[in-house]
Each structure stands twice: as C-alpha cells, then as structure tokens.
Amino acid sequence: MRKRPRQPKPEQLGEILRKIVKKKNIPAAGTDRRLLDLWRRAVGPQIAAQTLPDNIKRGTLFVRVSSSVWMHQLQFLKEEILARINGLSETEEIKGLFFSIGKIPPPPGAAGAPPIDTALPPLQGRDRSMMRESLETLRDAELRQIIERVMTREIARRRQREKRKGT
Numbered sequence: 543m544r545k546r547p548r549q550p551k552p553e554q555l556g557e558i559l560r561k562i563v564k565k566k567n568i569p570a571a572g573t574d575r576r577l578l579d580l581w582r583r584a585v586g587p588q589i590a591a592q593t594l595p596d597n598i599k600r601g602t603l604f605v606r607v608s609s610s611v612w613m614h615q616l617q618f619l620k621e622e623i624l625a626r627i628n629g630l631s632e633t634e635e636i637k638g639l640f641f642s643i644g645k646i647p648p649p650p651g652a653a654g655a656p657p658i659d660t661a662l663p664p665l666q667g668r669d670r671s672m673m674r675e676s677l678e679t680l681r682d683a684e685l686r687q688i689i690e691r692v693m694t695r696e697i698a699r700r701r702q703r704e705k706r707k708g709t
Contacts, residue, residue, distance in 0.1 A: 560597075581605075584626040589616070594646050601637035603627070606644035613641045669697050
C-alpha cells in the first residue's frame with residue numbers, strides 16, 4: 543500500500559497572492575500600507591524616500607534600499623530603527639532588519655510616476671453583481687476594498703482585450 547504524499551502546511555492568502563503576482567510579472571505596488579506607514583513614522587521622511595519595506599518573514603523585516611551608501615548608513619542605525627518600529631508597532635515584534643539594494647518606486651503623485659490608467663471601459667451590470675456576490679463574504683473591509691479594485695481593473699482590462707479582438 544502506497545503512502546499518501548505529505549500535505550503541505552496551509553499558506554497565508556497574502557503569500558499566495560504575492561507568488562501569483564510575481565509569477566504573472568504583474569508590477570506589485572502591493573506593499574502593506576500599514577507596514578509602509580509604520581516604516582515612515584519610524585525612520586522619517588528622508589530615509590523613507592530612499593527605502594521601501596518589502597515584507598516581514600519570521601520576525602525579520604526585509605527592506606529595499608536605493609544605494610549601497612544608504613544600506614551602509616542604515617546598518618549603523620539598525621538597532622535604533624528596530625527600537626522605534628517595535629515602539630510604534632501594535633502587532634508582532636520585529637527581531638531583525640535585512641537590507642538589500644533594489645529599485646525604489648517614486649512616491650504616489652510624484653513627478654515621473656506612471657500615470658493612472660483612466661481609459662478602461664466601465665463595468666457592465668453583470669460584472670458588478672458578480673463582484674458584489676464574491677466580495678460580500680469578506681469580513682475585512684480593507685481587504686474587500688483592495689480585492690474590489692483589483693477585480694474591477696482586471697475585468698475592465700479583459701473587456702478591453704475582448705473588444706480589441708472582436709474588431
């Protein structure tokens with residue numbers, strides 16, 4: 543008798559979504575707003591403009607930094623930043639910081655930021671009702687808003703593609 547393969551542990555929804563976004567090469571503006579706000583309050587506007595907190599794994603906060611100079615300077619401030627973050631944080635304690643050099647997107651509304659795509663067609667009634675039915679089971683209002691925006695944009699893009707193929 544064959545043994546059943548071992549079932550993997552359940553993954554968090556955020557992890558699954560992040561993997562899908564990465565696999566589909568969708569540009570991720572998906573940094574958690576609470577984490578971003580916490581980071582900005584802890585380090586101030588000057589450092590926040592040169593850094594971007596990516597995610598937290600096993601108590602370590604992973605942060606992208608614009609250059610090696612900034613990364614070197616932040617190494618000296620690591621303990622002070624950790625103390626500030628943990629003082630401001632209401633949830634989990636962060637035990638470590640990991641800095642890596644990466645691209646930092648401009649803040650929203652800044653010059654050079656990509657324009658918001660407003661040319662998407664409006665949604666049809668059946669699309670809106672399908673979205674409403676899908677979203678009514680979500681209890682978290684913030685998550686519901688995020689998924690609604692994603693669904694709206696994706697459905698509108700699909701309709702646009704269908705329209706182009708049909709003409």
